[in-house]
Structure formats: structure tokens, C-alpha cells
Amino acid sequence: xxxxxxxxxxxxxxxxxxxxxxxxxxxxxxxxxxxxxxxxxxxxxxxxxxxxxxxxxxxxxxxxxxxxxxxxxxxxxxxxxxxxxxxxxxxxxxxxxxxxx
Numbered sequence: 299x300x301x302x303x304x305x306x307x308x309x310x311x312x313x314x315x316x317x318x319x320x321x322x323x324x325x326x327x328x329x330x331x332x333x334x335x336x337x338x339x340x341x342x343x344x345x346x347x348x349x350x351x352x353x354x355x356x357x358x359x360x361x362x363x364x365x366x367x368x369x370x371x372x373x374x375x376x377x378x379x380x381x382x383x384x385x386x387x388x389x390x391x392x393x394x395x396x397x398x399x
Contacts, residue, residue, distance in 0.1 A: 311349070322343065 315321055324341040328334050359368060 315345075 324337060327341075328337040331337055338393070356368070
């Protein structure tokens with residue numbers, strides 16, 4: 299087993315999921331239920347299934363598209379999403395810093 303890959307994947311996904319909407323939804327569902335074990339089993343099963351689909355899709359795509367291209371597309375997608383999320387904040391900050399004459 300590739301423990302370095304296992305560890306780096308665990309750390310990356312764990313940090314990405316902290317404060318994620320999935321975690322917030324799990325907290326909300328758990329807060330309205332008196333069965334936290336059922337909520338845990340349901341949410342963890344959903345995460346495992348979603349991760350399995352991602353891993354299978356990534357493995358299938360890498361057989362057709364070179365891994366470097368997949369990483370480039372994924373990183374570009376994240377940059378675009380990040381830019382779109384930052385744009386309203388930057389526009390609001392620029393608009394409030396302008397002074398009237």
C-alpha cells in the first residue's frame with residue numbers, strides 16, 4: 299500500500315471538508331435528530347460513495363486524457379471558481395474606497 303499517497307489524500311480531503319457545506323448540513327441534521335449514529339452513518343456513506351465515484355471517474359479519465367492535462371483543467375477550474383467568489387468582495391471593496399470630490 300502507498301502510505302504516502304494514502305496520508306496525503308486523507309489530509310487533503312479532511313482539510314477540504316472542514317467547514318464545508320456537507321459538514322454544516324450534517325451538523326444541522328444531527329441537531330434536529332436524536333440519532334447521531336444514524337446521521338454519521340448516512341453522511342459518511344454519502345461521502346464514501348461520492349469519493350468512489352470521483353476516484354473511478356478520475357481513473358477512467360486518466361486512461362484517455364494525460365494526468366498533466368487533468369491537473370491543469372482542475373487547477374484552472376478552481377482558479378476560475380475562486381476568482382468568481384472573490385470578485386464581488388473586491389468590487390465592494392473598490393467601490394467603498396473611492397472618495398467623492
